[in-house]
Amino acid sequence: MAPAPPLPPPQRLLVESEWGAFVDTFGRVMLEWSQRAGLTLEEAADFTGAMLELIVAEFRRVAGDPELRFRPWLKYVTHAAWCKLMEALVGDGESEPTPIVRLLVSIDAHDELLRVLDEESVFQRRRAILPRIRMATDSTEWEAFYRSVLEGLSPSDVAAMMQTSDLAVHAAIHRVGHQLEDELRRWNEQF
Amino acid sequence: MLRCLSVEQIEDLIWGRTDPVMQEAAEAHLDQCDECRRRFLDLTVFPQAEAWRLAALEVSATPPNLQERLNQFKDFPDRSFSTSLASEPQPEEGKNHPLAESDAESVHEELVVPLPGSRLGQRPVIPGFEILGELGRGGMGVVYKARQLSHDRMVALKMIHSGRESCPEDLGRFHDEAEAISRLRHPHIVQIYEVGEVEGRFYFVLEYVEGGTLSDQIHGHPIPPRPSAQLLEALARAMHYAHQRGIVHRDLKPGNVLLHGRKVFSSFQEDIDRQSEEWDFRRFMPKITDFGLAKLLDRQDHSGHTSSGDVVGTPSYMAPEQAQGQTHLIGPATDVYALGAILYEMLTGRPPFQGATPMDTLFQVHSAEPIPPRQLVRDVPVDLETICLKCLRKDPTNRYPTAEALADDLRRFLEGSPIRTQGLRTLSGERHRLWIRRGVLLVSAVTLGGIAGVTAFEFRKHLAPVLTTHVARSDDAGFGPRDNEFRLRLRLAQADCERGDIIHGVGQMIRLLSEVEQRTDGTAWQECLNANIQAWSRRLPKLVYESPASGRDLDMDGASSDLFVVTNRRELFRIRPDGSSESIQLPEVDEARMLSVSQSGSDLVAISSSGLRWWDQRRGELLVRMPHLRDVTSLCLAPDGSTALIRAEREGNSLWLLRRNIASKSLRAEPLRVDRSASCWAWHPSSDRILVGHSDGRIEVIFSDRPDGRQEVKRLTVAVTGLAWPPPADWAVVAGNDGMIRFVSSGGGSTTEEFPPIRAHPPGRVILAAGGKDTIVSAGVDRVVRIWSASRGVCLFSMPLESPVQKIFLSADGRRLAILDAGRTRLWTLPESVDRSIPFGVEARRVEVQPGGTSFALLVDAPRPSVVIGRRHDTGIDWSSLPLESHEEVAAFHFQPQSSRLGVLVRRADRCRLEQWDETGGKGGDLLLGDGVFEDFAFSPDGKTAFAVAGGEVIVRCDLEANIARSIQVPHLKDVRLLRVAPDGMHLLLSSAQGAEIWLWSDVPRRLWASPSPLIDGRWSADSRELLMWDARYAVNRWSEADGLVAMDEEAPKTSDLSDLLWTRIRPGPNSTLLRIHRGQIETLAHWPAAELRSIRWPTKGHLILTAWQDGVRLIDGSTAAMLGPVLELSDVIDASWTNSFKEIAGWTKREMRIWKWSPPTQMTSSEWRSNLERRMGSSWLADPSSRLVSDRTDAGEPSTPKTMAPPTQSRTASPEKR
Helix, strand or coil: CCCCCCCCHHHHHHHHHHHHHHHHHHHHHHHHHHHHHHCCCCHHHHHHHHHHHHHHHHHHHHHCCEEEECCHHHHHHHHHHHHHHHHHHHHCCCCCCCCCHHCCCCCCHHHHHHHHHHHHHHHHHHHHHHHHHHHHHHHHHHHHHHHHHHCCCCCCHHHHCCCHHHHHHHHHHHHHHHHHHHHHHHHHHCC | CCCCCCCCHHHHCCCCCHHHHHHHHHHHHHHHCHHHHHHHHCCCCCHHHHHHHHHHHHCCCCHHHHHCCCCCCCCCCCCCCCCCCCCCCCCCCHHHCCCCCCCCEEEECCCCCCCCCCCCCCCCCCCCCEEEEEEEECCCCCEEEEEEEEEEEEEEEEEECCCCCCCCCHHHHHHHHHHHCCCCCCEEEEEEEEEEEEECCCEEECCCCCCEHHHHHHHCCCHHHHHHHHHHHHHHHHHHHHHHEEECCCCCCCHHHHEECCEEEEEEEHHHHCCCCCCCCCCCCEEEEECCCCCCCCCCCCCCCCCCCCCCCCHHCCHHHHCCHHHEEEEEHHHHHHHHHHHHHHHHHCCCCCCHHHHHHHHHHCCCCCCCCCHHCCCHHHHHHHHHHHHCCCCCCHHCCHHHHHHHHHHHHHCCCCCCCCHHHHHHHHHHHHHHHHHHHHHHHHHHHHHHHHCCCCCCCCHHEEEEEEEEHCCCCCCCCHHHHHHHHHHHHHHHHHHHHHHHHHHHHHHHHHHHHHHHHHHHHHHHHHHHHHHHHHHHHEEEEEECEEEEEECCCCCCCCCCECCCCCCCCEEEECCCEEEEEECCCCCCCEEECCCCCCCCEEEEEEEEEECCHHHHHHEEECCCCCCCEEEEEEECCCEEEEEEEEEEEEEEEEEEEEEEEEEEEEEEECCCCEEEECCCCCCCCEEEECCCCEEEEEEHHHHHEEEEEEECCCEEEEECCCCCEEEEEEEEEEEEEEEEHHHHCCCCCCCEECCCCEEEEEEEEEEECEEEEECCCEEEEEEECCCCCCEEEECCCCCCCEEEEEECCEEEEEEEEECCCEEECCCCCCCEECCCCCCCCEEECCCCCEEEEEECCCCEEEEEEEECCEEEEEEEEECCCCEHHHHEEEEECCCCEEEEEEECCCCEEEEEECCCCEEEEEEEEEECCCCEECCCCCCCCEEEEEECCCEEECCCCCCEEEEEEEECCCCCCEECCCCCCCEEHHHECEEEEEECCCCCCEEEECCCEEEEEEEECCCCEEEEECCCCEEEEEEECEEEEEEECCCCCCHHHHHHCCCECCCCEEEEEEEEEEEEEEEEEECCCCCEEEEEECCCCCCEEEEEEECEEEEEEECCCCEEEEECCCCCCCCEEEEECEEEEEEEEEEEEEEEEECCCCCCHHHHHHHHHHHHHCCCCCCCHHHHCCEEEEECCECCCCCCCCCCCCCCCCCHHCC
């Protein structure tokens, strides 16, 4: 597994390299989501581009907040960008919106996009946390966790392989898992 | 037994808060009590396991098309994006209409499109027009198909994007386009009908051209030459018409040439093929369109819709001045270039430059020469190629001055008249001069660009020399793109091998071979690939044994490298190094699960459920039995067999020593005072101390005879997971939880070498074994076993395994590797990379090796100056020193061709002798040369004659058979540095700083030719009548007795041995270039801008060039310019040579000579190689040999299988193969 860099605090997204990483991660999620929603690649790219632009605009408005944490920030700016874009797409309401606009302008779509983006941010955090915990964990304990949880082997197989009891493997899974979840919680509180 | 556990007790147990006694009891209870066990499992359930497992998987790469889109959004923070979602109807047939002025590959200086207004989602309403659909869209506008009601005709209506009408630059460009088209009334240019404005949005109405574009029709397939010329003539005349009216198009390309027809384009290619003689203008009327980037030459006050430095256009068709943003140079010649690019694509099916990215393409446009069309499509007439290449010249002044001149030359070609432009030969000559003029700069520039674009893997120093050859050769006349592709792919496969992934690298070579087998002209590549496969497969381990039954444990004795394996069938086997096995019958061998043997192999200890047994396995005698010893989790016998180290958690100790008392046949247990943090250990070769690694990072030495005596040698910041302590135990090899291998001074002696750490595996547990001089084997959580050279820190070989490795052993000589994984035991023989090393013992001032023989000579200064001859034989070296007197000095020495004798030029005061010595130090001849300070001499190729030079002014010819020396004066040359004796022994080429001369040694020696220019080198033809020579300006000239001096590019050599092949090195050291003179043409074979070339041995047979570099010796195939086999590594090598009748290669430094075996390539087919390798590696291990050996991968090493997007219902899926 290639370790993922930690997600930057929102304030640092003004740095171009980190903005690029943000686009690679969350832009990709938006592209894939909008394609799954039925947009063509061209349309999905336009949608993603507009959303990213609006996210930047929203970000600038709230960047000064020192208490800003990534996950709520992402939800907020995505929501704000979504609302503005949909407003632009629907226009003055005099003309009939196209099917694509009708598809996008729905609460379901809004909620779904926010959900996948939030899932992605948690996923990225998990990727960043794994190597940290791995370095801080006893090697035998990590191996038991690695083989059973990350590689998907059954605890009894792992126990036979490591010449230990399967209860010891279960305990190792619990201990390492607890550390991981603990770390994830700390990150969420911190960032 | 305990009563049932409370939740708190279970939690304490889970978190290790229970004392050992209680823990043991609790675990025993859990084994028995289902209810407690269920509660334990309930408390330890980890519901987030799946989420963490997904997070640990490699994330699949973003598909290129998506990544390309994403990259557009990264230019934070001043980029905005088009969001005209669903605002207009979709383009017809999913294509971009060319009238929508820029497509994806266009480089347009204005990509910024503000957010749309609020009127999206509707078609515009334009009075007088009925909008029928969208033809295409670009960054600035959208093109609709519409019906003009007043004329009842179909039109194309181009309208600026909503929201952009307020942008003055957009508006300016929009108006420019309309104005440009309105000035033009030409049958081959799209007409404009009307310009208008509706609700503030501008539009213009264009002629509607039904059909497709020229790009659609070429679609990778060449169009026959004659219709291509006819079409281009029409386009050129149309552009000349535009140029006369002050309009430069700037974006001419096949996509902007509409072919007006009636939807017959599906059969277009067939029509062209059928009637390949003429272009049918009635059916396919070409019309140039999209003047969106047009430059109005007469508008001097242009506000700069394109300012200096801006790059607009489409890279593949963009002239160099356009690519560099030199807008002041843009004029009609810019369009002439684009017309040439269109002709090129029609003739070859591809544009002249096409990089992986637009930037790559721009780089090529700027720096590289296009491949001549005839190299891609043989049928292209020479004159048409000449016309095409003239259009594509870098300098605008070297192109046709006008599009009309181009059209006229095309007309001459069509009518069969001589064209006006210069012939191809002249162009080739110019290319050679260009090469000489621009020299290395051009090649280096192209190289940099090529490497940046092509290779994603690391660019290590030893990759540099050969990689660069691919690009360097691409602009030479004699090599096709297919060769370049093969060369690059072969280089990538070699790079895989160099990284240790030999299995995959060789698999790629076999795949290449199977492709080459389909070619009729692939003989040279077949030989090259066969040589590579053969050389690399020599570095593959050879499987000699694979256990039929699953093994429980194994150990290897240090003396004979015998492997002892205990199997699940209660059998004990001894596996000999050759793979033969025998069953060992020992009393009470029942269910042994652990095994250890002493260094000598006589003591064997096993632990089973019935306790410990200690045998003298040679005599089959059970020495000691300890039935109660059952809870041992690890066992390791001391090398001398006197003591066993076991791991058993008792009394707060983790490690125990069991000492055997021979007399009483008993064991005495002693605690080693080590806590549970001990994670790995290794015995010292003397058996008196143990190296112990801990999970807290400590590494300590504990003396076995005084268990309290200990010394911490190192403390790492990560847990220690593996240790090896190879003799002489000065340093220990340590693996950490971070996947790194470190070398730690262990205090066992003086550490002589400092090795840098190796990043061996992903973070996680790594186990180790060491053996030989510097071989290490490691296995990590990635299930890959890697074999390392400790001194060089490079991976020699890696073996992916299906299951985690439980144990690995490496024999003391480093040649045998045993692996236990998932119950399987396998024994491998590892190859030796160096076949033989000969240390000189002293530093040699000069070394000469007998060509093709086994002798070599050293000029040494200590203990006194002398020449030493070494003669190799199977068991060693016979040394003999020449008996020189103290007042004698050796000026030069060379081995005599066709003989084993060494010629030595000996100076004594002001008189010199040429002495001949045989290999054993016996004198074979002695010829007095006369007065003068002689500096060097040279033998003729047959060895019968030698010429010696004295002070640069006197030349002596020595007839070695008749033992006669005869001298002449050469007063014009001082300090002669170059002596080349012709095969007849009569002709001689001399060169000094003052110039060069050719002499003929007949009855009266006479000078045949003289030049004031000094030479770098020269090569005589076999009949001694012709000579090729090259001077310091890299110019190559030919001299012959019949013609005198003739320039190379005017007339090719007449003798076949010179005209077919000649090698030359033109510059040693960094920036070396290898040239070939082939049929009168100079071709660049390879260019090495960074690496230092020390010497070259030209081939005396075949095409094998032996080269010595700063880091080792490389063999280069002269036919393909590809490297053959691995680098023969030797630091600071001076020179290399063939020896032992071309069966070996010798490379030497001042202090050492290394010998590598070489065998001529075996010519086999790809399928034969595949089965050969399967035999070598073991078919059971190569479970799917075909997939493993020929699986395709990209250059970055990733599987080529396209990665699919996750289905809509799944945001992320785990694929098993990713684990």
